[in-house]
Amino acid sequence: MATQLDPVDVVTVGAGWTGSIVAKELAEDGNQVVSLERGGERSPQDYLTMHNELRYALRYELMQDLSKGTVTFRNTPDEEALPMRRLGSFLLGKGVGGAGVHWNGQTWRFLPYDFQIRSKTIDRYGRDKIPEDMLLQDWGITYDELRPYYLEFEKLCGISGTAGNLDGEIRDTGNPFEGPRAEDYPTPPMKTTPPLERFMDASADLGYHPFMSPSANLSEAYTNPDGVSRGACQYCGYCERFGCEWGAKADPTVTALPVAKETGNFELRTQADVRRLLYDAREGRVRGVQYVDTVTGEEYVQPAETVALTAYVLHNVRLLLLSDIGEPYDPENPQDSGNVGKNYCYQNFGGSATGYWDDEQWNLYMGAGALGAAVDDFNGDNFDHTGLDFLHGGNIAITQTGRRPIVNNPVPPGVERNWGSEFKRASVNYFNSSLSISAQGAVLPYADNYLDLDPTYTDEHGDPLLRMTFNWKEQDRKLAEYAGEKCREIMEAMDPDRMSYSDEVIGEGGDYDIRPYQSTHNTGGAVMGPNPDVSVVNSYLQCWDAENLFIPGASAFAHNSGYNPTGTVGALAFRAADGMKQYLQRPRMLD
Ligand SMILES: Cc1cc2nc3c(=O)[nH]c(=O)nc-3n(C[C@H](O)[C@H](O)[C@H](O)COP(=O)(O)OP(=O)(O)OC[C@H]3O[C@@H](n4cnc5c(N)ncnc54)[C@H](O)[C@@H]3O)c2cc1C
Numbered sequence: 001m002a003t004q005l006d007p008v009d010v011v012t013v014g015a016g017w018t019g020s021i022v023a024k025e026l027a028e029d030g031n032q033v034v035s036l037e038r039g040g041e042r043s044p045q046d047y048l049t050m051h052n053e054l055r056y057a058l059r060y061e062l063m064q065d066l067s068k069g070t071v072t073f074r075n076t077p078d079e080e081a082l083p084m085r086r087l088g089s090f091l092l093g094k095g096v097g098g099a100g101v102h103w104n105g106q107t108w109r110f111l112p113y114d115f116q117i118r119s120k121t122i123d124r125y126g127r128d129k130i131p132e133d134m135l136l137q138d139w140g141i142t143y144d145e146l147r148p149y150y151l152e153f154e155k156l157c158g159i160s161g162t163a164g165n166l167d168g169e170i171r172d173t174g175n176p177f178e179g180p181r182a183e184d185y186p187t188p189p190m191k192t193t194p195p196l197e198r199f200m201d202a203s204a205d206l207g208y209h210p211f212m213s214p215s216a217n218l219s220e221a222y223t224n225p226d227g228v229s230r231g232a233c234q235y236c237g238y239c240e241r242f243g244c245e246w247g248a249k250a251d252p253t254v255t256a257l258p259v260a261k262e263t264g265n266f267e268l269r270t271q272a273d274v275r276r277l278l279y280d281a282r283e284g285r286v287r288g289v290q291y292v293d294t295v296t297g298e299e300y301v302q303p304a305e306t307v308a309l310t311a312y313v314l315h316n317v318r319l320l321l322l323s324d325i326g327e328p329y330d331p332e333n334p335q336d337s338g339n340v341g342k343n344y345c346y347q348n349f350g351g352s353a354t355g356y357w358d359d360e361q362w363n364l365y366m367g368a369g370a371l372g373a374a375v376d377d378f379n380g381d382n383f384d385h386t387g388l389d390f391l392h393g394g395n396i397a398i399t400q401t402g403r404r405p406i407v408n409n410p411v412p413p414g415v416e417r418n419w420g421s422e423f424k425r426a427s428v429n430y431f432n433s434s435l436s437i438s439a440q441g442a443v444l445p446y447a448d449n450y451l452d453l454d455p456t457y458t459d460e461h462g463d464p465l466l467r468m469t470f471n472w473k474e475q476d477r478k479l480a481e482y483a484g485e486k487c488r489e490i491m492e493a494m495d496p497d498r499m500s501y502s503d504e505v506i507g508e509g510g511d512y513d514i515r516p517y518q519s520t521h522n523t524g525g526a527v528m529g530p531n532p533d534v535s536v537v538n539s540y541l542q543c544w545d546a547e548n549l550f551i552p553g554a555s556a557f558a559h560n561s562g563y564n565p566t567g568t569v570g571a572l573a574f575r576a577a578d579g580m581k582q583y584l585q586r587p588r589m590l591d
């Protein structure tokens with residue numbers, strides 16, 4: 001029998017980026033907030049011995065333990081899904097701060113085009129441009145509506161960069177394709193380095209528009225509007241997959257959570273694994289959540305006025321399905337089915353190029369998770385798609401994240417991979433004298449790419465695992481081909497002695513492969529939209545089927561853009577928090 005706890009105003013399920021932002025905002029507003037996080041407490045003091053590639057980057061010590069719970073995967077609905085036994089394609093977070101502790105910090109705004117992708121595509125190219133089985137839809141929010149929330153997230157973190165569009169004034173030091181922004185970035189861009197300069201010079205020579213990538217690794221000391229001060233990045237190179245011992249990388253434990261704690265209205269309850277949201281279908285509300293204390297095994301019910309489901313894309317969707325909230329999506333009947341689980345998308349890194357130099361040393365052992373330069377000329381609808389058989393595009397970037405010695409063995413074409421003395425010699429030789437660029441391609445939703453509950457496999461509590469059905473489509477293959485050619489062109493202009501390039505999606509035979517790391521940019525499954533016929537949440541991330549439930553996170557993305565997701569995830573979390581405040585003042589469906 002579960003122990004009943006005293007009710008609170010707000011519960012967040014998870015304390016990653018989204019949970020922490022909601023907790024801070026609602027606690028500051030005077031509400032009693034409890035964050036339930038299934039992992040343990042963490043802070044920068046825990047990261048003093050973090051520079052250990054084997055332990056953290058290869059054995060995934062900060063991440064989800066798949067022996068207790070995982071996802072099952074198949075490429076197509078007619079296959080049997082099998083559990084992912086080892087982290088690979090994506091690296092799920094666990095513990096206070098979530099994946100926001102071990103992320104890189106590349107922090108983008110999506111393009112205005114993204115939020116109205118369906119209408120803008122039809123306006124420019126006609127309805128026939130959208131394939132029948134592509135479930136492309138507008139998001140039910142515009143870039144202009146989301147703009148103030150982007151700014152809040154950027155100020156919380158102190159994002160480093162240069163504006164390319166300052167309220168309509170196009171500036172060639174930034175990204176000229178971005179949507180207008182009211183203010184410049186809170187801190188200037190990070191340092192340029194010889195590899196980044198080589199990329200920027202080459203792409204400018206080709207007539208493209210390079211700029212320094214926006215970064216949550218602070219370029220200089222910064223105090224945010226909440227009064228939280230953090231020091232500048234040391235370019236230590238142990239950033240992606242590691243926590244930052246300097247607190248220079250914005251993560252929830254050094255930004256939102258300390259402020260929530262200061263209010264006196266916030267309790268962070270760790271080792272609390274939420275199994276169900278308690279749903280009253282007749283009332284169209286949730287009463288709270290049920291969770292298990294993973295240390296004692298005891299079950300608790302935490303009643304709440306409002307619940308924020310902030311457990312990451314895959315767990316958000318799974319908890320909705322386990323709690324019978326909303327209608328599950330049915331791929332057999334996409335137009336008339338429910339929406340929970342639909343529009344699952346990912347990120348397409350198929351286009352890339354690597355150059356090898358005989359006489360250059362690039363000092364790649366230094367770097368930072370978001371140190372990079374990019375061009376956006378081939379992203380979104382920034383170029384004409386007439387005559388092209390794909391939509392959208394991708395951001396093309398070079399990053400200098402810090403080359404780790406175990407995993408990085410760059411060898412030029414012609415050298416036998418992963419084996420023998422020639423391989424070893426070449427790997428040592430080119431470790432510091434090769435550079436890669438890649439396109440981060442958008443992925444658009446298709447009827448048979450979706451999430452549901454697995455009929456066979458369960459987690460440690462006996463609850464069904466989430467099942468992922470996903471494969472690349474012709475759209476993805478054509479996009480990779482196009483982006484790969486652009487990467488090749490830019491790399492050639494960077495003048496290496498040798499080069500290789502890829503213009504194929506990642507995976508054998510053109511099928512998505514869940515084993516090699518690609519990105520933790522899973523999106524969709526509880527998408528936002530203008531009405532309940534096509535979406536799970538409205539523009540405040542408020543659930544159509546449970547008005548006191550808000551579901552921020554990339555689960556709300558109706559498709560995935562050609563950028564990393566967390567800038568938009570953070571903005572949507574601020575938007576959801578705004579909605580929750582309004583709701584607590586006067587309970588209703590918001591519009
Ligand atoms: C290696 C890596 C690099 C990345 N780099 C970038 C980047 O450069 N730029 C970018 O934009 N994005 C990047 N990301 C993605 C980014 O980390 C995520 O978009 C972001 O962390 C999502 O925030 P979230 O709050 O939705 O989920 P999370 O950060 O994953 O937080 C969810 C939390 O909920 C908890 N939780 C889950 N289920 C339950 C449950 N049942 N009960 C209680 N708690 C639960 C989890 O333990 C976790 O702490 C990267 C991710 C990884 C792994």
Ligand code: SF4
Nearest residue numbers: 233234236239244368
């Ligand atoms: S590279 Fe910079 S932000 Fe990243 S972990 Fe090192 S000091 Fe921190």
